[in-house]
Amino acid sequence: MAEPPPKPTLLDRLRGSFEHTPRTLLLLFRSAKLATIALFGLTLAAAVLPLGVAYAGKAIVDAVAARSREATLRWVLVELALVASLALVQRGMGLLRSLIGARLGLDINGAILEKALTLELRHFEEPAVYDQLTRARREASSRPLAMVTETFGIVQSLVTLAGYGALLFRWSPYAVLALALASLPGAIAEVKLGNLAFRIRNWRSPEARKLNYLEYVLANDAHAKEVKLFGIGPLLLDRFRALGEKFYREDRSLAVKRASLGWALSLLGTGAFYACYASMALGAASGELTLGDLVLYGVSFRQGQQAFQSILSSLGGMYEHNLYMSNLFSYLAIPTNDGVSPQKPALAAAAGEDEGRERGIRFEGVSFRYPGQDKLALERLDLFVPRGQSVALVGHNGAGKTTLIKLLTRLYAPTEGRILLDGKDLVDWDLDELRRRIGVVFQDYNRYQLTARENVGFGSTPHMDDADRLSRALTRGGADEVLTALPSGLDTQLGRWFKDGTELSGGQWQKVALSRAFMREEADVLVLDEPTAALDAEAEHAVFERFRKLAEGRTTFVVSHRFPTVRMADRILVIDGGRVIEEGTHAELVAKDGRYARMFALQAEGYR
Numbered sequence: 001m002a003e004p005p006p007k008p009t010l011l012d013r014l015r016g017s018f019e020h021t022p023r024t025l026l027l028l029f030r031s032a033k034l035a036t037i038a039l040f041g042l043t044l045a046a047a048v049l050p051l052g053v054a055y056a057g058k059a060i061v062d063a064v065a066a067r068s069r070e071a072t073l074r075w076v077l078v079e080l081a082l083v084a085s086l087a088l089v090q091r092g093m094g095l096l097r098s099l100i101g102a103r104l105g106l107d108i109n110g111a112i113l114e115k116a117l118t119l120e121l122r123h124f125e126e127p128a129v130y131d132q133l134t135r136a137r138r139e140a141s142s143r144p145l146a147m148v149t150e151t152f153g154i155v156q157s158l159v160t161l162a163g164y165g166a167l168l169f170r171w172s173p174y175a176v177l178a179l180a181l182a183s184l185p186g187a188i189a190e191v192k193l194g195n196l197a198f199r200i201r202n203w204r205s206p207e208a209r210k211l212n213y214l215e216y217v218l219a220n221d222a223h224a225k226e227v228k229l230f231g232i233g234p235l236l237l238d239r240f241r242a243l244g245e246k247f248y249r250e251d252r253s254l255a256v257k258r259a260s261l262g263w264a265l266s267l268l269g270t271g272a273f274y275a276c277y278a279s280m281a282l283g284a285a286s287g288e289l290t291l292g293d294l295v296l297y298g299v300s301f302r303q304g305q306q307a308f309q310s311i312l313s314s315l316g317g318m319y320e321h322n323l324y325m326s327n328l329f330s331y332l333a334i335p336t337n338d339g340v341s342p343q344k345p346a347l348a349a350a351a352g353e354d355e356g357r358e359r360g361i362r363f364e365g366v367s368f369r370y371p372g373q374d375k376l377a378l379e380r381l382d383l384f385v386p387r388g389q390s391v392a393l394v395g396h397n398g399a400g401k402t403t404l405i406k407l408l409t410r411l412y413a414p415t416e417g418r419i420l421l422d423g424k425d426l427v428d429w430d431l432d433e434l435r436r437r438i439g440v441v442f443q444d445y446n447r448y449q450l451t452a453r454e455n456v457g458f459g460s461t462p463h464m465d466d467a468d469r470l471s472r473a474l475t476r477g478g479a480d481e482v483l484t485a486l487p488s489g490l491d492t493q494l495g496r497w498f499k500d501g502t503e504l505s506g507g508q509w510q511k512v513a514l515s516r517a518f519m520r521e522e523a524d525v526l527v528l529d530e531p532t533a534a535l536d537a538e539a540e541h542a543v544f545e546r547f548r549k550l551a552e553g554r555t556t557f558v559v560s561h562r563f564p565t566v567r568m569a570d571r572i573l574v575i576d577g578g579r580v581i582e583e584g585t586h587a588e589l590v591a592k593d594g595r596y597a598r599m600f601a602l603q604a605e606g607y608r
């Protein structure tokens, strides 16, 4: 477990409690302007009305003492009206809070996901950013609302407290002082323990993520098969329980501390109250105070004490909410321009400039190291692939083939060197334009738990309703046969997550993923990164035959471990340890009798 962060001082904590309040309120105001104003108005009403109720209470007792039936009745009616209004105001506040909460949760979740769309692949692979994202998402629907409620609660308590303080002051300034002093220790303890709770939760966040992960593996369809067959369920469950128990013990000790300290300190408040109450009662007994005054001051002290305590304990909550908001705001502020410079207008393709440019893809001294890794995954790669050439990448597992594809598709920027498409550095391409020109299927393609139409149509969202294009893509990807077996054709829900879903086989899913890439008819660079591994030999052959036809005039990159596929390429690159160690056509490489020839001979033997 990571070391707990240093303890902030009380002053830091106070400052930290309100640091992000203005920005959150602004967010709230933008999300629900009218509701915010109304809530603020009702909050003020809810702060003032109890003062009126307390005053009416005093007036009733005084009227009773003066034996005035009419005044008694009048004040009872006044109190009734005030209490009824207060109830109405509180209902209204509850309603507004739930509406604002829903709105705010929706907007903030939307902003979090919108930001996630602009994050680069490397961000998802950085544990710190990933933690930030999960924390932001986990509490998006509760924290901001809690912060707003707490802020308004503080305003309400302050107004109420000022009112009761003023009433009490009429009797004795010392009573006001006693009120403040007696509440202070309890409230400070609450703030400190609240802060401790946050720190515990925060520093165990990586472990909490592990807990979530174990939960996910144990209760998820994709993992169920292996979990059962390898019998790893009980082992994982034990780990889940051990971690959960540890969290429980920490929470329990905090809860016990909170309760016992809270009880001891609240005795102090009770003591102060009774000391003042005794003094008031003696005053009333000796005729200095009316009975009504006794009631009024008694209520003022009690309620004032509560308001004071609720302000101070809100500070503990505010500190936590602010830390959450700070996490959210810093997540939203992660700079994202794909790690590359913004579009340079001078380099934007002007029609005239286009002529005379080379056509194809060029790697110039490209090296790449994954974030946080020592080893280079690609090392000083120099390569030119003219437009229309078909290239196959072969090499052992971990050689760097997929990494090359990730750089080519600008999912990552090179650590050194540059990659040019048609003479223009990838970083100078408009990202949308670049992505339109490239169709890709990765080995770990997505299986969307949506309809077949969406699964294929996502390849080119503007053409999702283009029936001709969909049908061409399905034929090219070999998924037309899959489709005929589906109960509602293209509108069949795929996968088993949702009702009436039809599960496909691994090979069928792969055909659907291939069809998705073939939706991108404008793409002149096609990349298949081992997408046919789950296809049977016959199906793979058929896909590549079609792929070859379709690919005419386009540049293609195919990553494969199967030589019948590899040998079809115009040019084969053998990659090892992040470098191209051999290249040529199949015949050339076999004749060379090097690494490729050995790999080929081994596989050919396997087929005998």
Ligand SMILES: Nc1ncnc2c1ncn2[C@@H]1O[C@H](COP(=O)(O)OP(=O)(O)OP(=O)(O)O)[C@@H](O)[C@H]1O
Binding pocket: 125, 370, 371, 373, 377, 395, 396, 397, 398, 399, 400, 401, 402, 403, 404
């Ligand atoms: N996201 C990542 N973070 C850190 N290192 C990575 C990451 N992805 C890959 N690597 C490392 O980079 C090297 C190249 O991996 P790459 O995925 O390019 O291999 P590959 O040739 O495609 O392998 P395979 O045939 O198994 O798919 C490997 O050593 C791997 O451990």
